[in-house]
Amino acid sequence: MPELPEVEVVRAGLDPALTGASVTAVEVFEPRSLRRHDSTAGPFVDLLEGQRMLAVVRRGKFLWVPLASGRALVAHLGMSGQVLLRAPGAVDDRMLRIRLRVEHPVLGELWVHFVDQRIFGSMAIDTMTPTADGRSGGFSGLEPMAAGDRRETGWQRRLPSQVAHIARDPLDPAFSAPDFYRVLARKKAGIKRVLLDQTVISGIGNIYADEALYAARLHYEQPASSLTLPRARALLAAVRTILQRALVEGGTSFDAQYVNVNGESGYFSHSLSVYGQQGTPCARCGTTIVREQFMNRGSHLCPRCQRVRGS
DNA sequence: CCCTGCCCCTGTCCGC
DNA sequence: TGCGGACAGGGGCAGG
Structure with missing residues (x-):
């Protein structure tokens, strides 16, 4: 969660x-x-x-x-x-x-x-x-x-x-963006798999992976190694922006499963663009958001804004 | 090494 | 009402 x-x-x-x-x-x-x-x-x-x-x-x-x-x-x-x-x-x-x-x-x-x-x-x-x-x-x-x-x-x-085997997270001042870009460059796997790999970059789960990929207009199966440096930079920036916004809003709560130490819910669920939004229109282009299976879990995306880009 | 698939669990919700 | 199946925010490990 x-x-x-x-x-x-x-x-x-x-x-x-x-x-x-x-x-x-x-x-x-x-x-x-x-x-x-x-x-x-x-x-x-x-x-x-x-x-x-x-x-x-x-x-x-x-x-x-x-x-x-x-x-x-x-x-x-x-x-x-x-x-x-x-x-x-x-x-x-x-x-x-x-x-x-x-x-x-x-x-x-x-x-x-x-x-x-x-x-x-x-x-x-x-x-x-x-x-x-x-x-x-x-x-x-x-x-x-x-x-x-x-x-x-x-x-x-x-x-x-x-x-010790967990990578630093993207809000850690000691996180190395250049190291992250170098790892992306040698991973052929889909970019979402890499974002979820806690030994590469930690703290991202299924919700924020989908949200960051939407913000960066990337498809979950886009090979990580195919990202240009500007696109990799934009993706990391999107990840950081979304994590920080969610933090300010107290996190994402869908039900009583996630609460703070006082039992209170967070508000970021109201700010989700794609996660759980299947069937609703994309805020950018109006295309219906879809939910697909990837890595045996749900992936939410706009099929128009987020296409695998040609190599 | 890298990658995939499976396993660990309980509870809730939906459709028949 | 009951029941089966799908689904849920994660991570470790075996085996190819």
């Missing part, structure tokens, strides 16, 4: 509640939600209880909370995950999988509910590893670290091992 804007809304909501707080108790109601936890270092609960939380960080669709122990609590929302902040004693949310009780020095006790219908999401405790380029592991609301910055940080130049 959640793509970069939705995950960032969650990160920003958790940050003031969790940074500086300590975990006092952990309850796991659904062990399958820990599938990405490697228990060789110890059980999830044991590695988390008593830990102080140092920040809330995001790269693409991955969230993590660096812990005083040097490890991190990693969370991925999958298709249907939510993280909700609740008052102590709150009733169990439907499909509650994990509850953290935390004590914040100013806010007092808070309950953090990890809710996930399909159990594609997960929480895990993971080791941290240095970033390949020595810059920040992800976005934490702090000033980005430039190359050569000598600030002592501990967690900031590191990221969870299970996130």
Whole structure:
């Protein structure tokens, strides 16, 4: 479900509640939600209880909370995950999988509910590893670290091992556009497949891929390597514009499946041009928007504005 | 290496 | 009403 804007809304909501707080108790109601936890270092609960939380960080669709122990609590929302902040004693949310009780020095006790219908999401405790380029592991609301910055940080130049293979996202100041264009130039696959490949560029999912391709007037099967540099630049610009607009509007909610940490929906669904708009006219040319299968999922496009361009 | 297909899950909605 | 099938915002992995 959640793509970069939705995950960032969650990160920003958790940050003031969790940074500086300590975990006092952990309850796991659904062990399958820990599938990405490697228990060789110890059980999830044991590695988390008593830990102080140092920040809330995001790269693409991955969230993590660096812990005083040097490890991190990693969370991925999958298709249907939510993280909700609740008052102590709150009733169990439907499909509650994990509850953290935390004590914040100013806010007092808070309950953090990890809710996930399909159990594609997960929480895990993971080791941290240095970033390949020595810059920040992800976005934490702090000033980005430039190359050569000598600030002592501990967690900031590191990221969870299970996130190390994920590319930086296009809103990350350390994202390299030239590197991205070089990868496009050697990929013969359809451009949508590349946009969804989190090891190439992270944070884009099915909704924003379709929206960005519409904005850039590209067909999902256009070979990535066939894009001219100006078209590749325009596509990246479209991706960034759409992700930022969605973020400002609080993300995209179709139903109660995506909500922020307070259970509130985002408004970007009103701004979608093609995703879910099949049967309605294209805002540019009036042609009916269609929905087609690509990579075993729906792709939404204007068949007139978005054609595969000749090689 | 790269790419494709399949798997992991539950819930909801639609048509018969 | 009931039931089968399609569909849903993601990602990891096996096998070609």
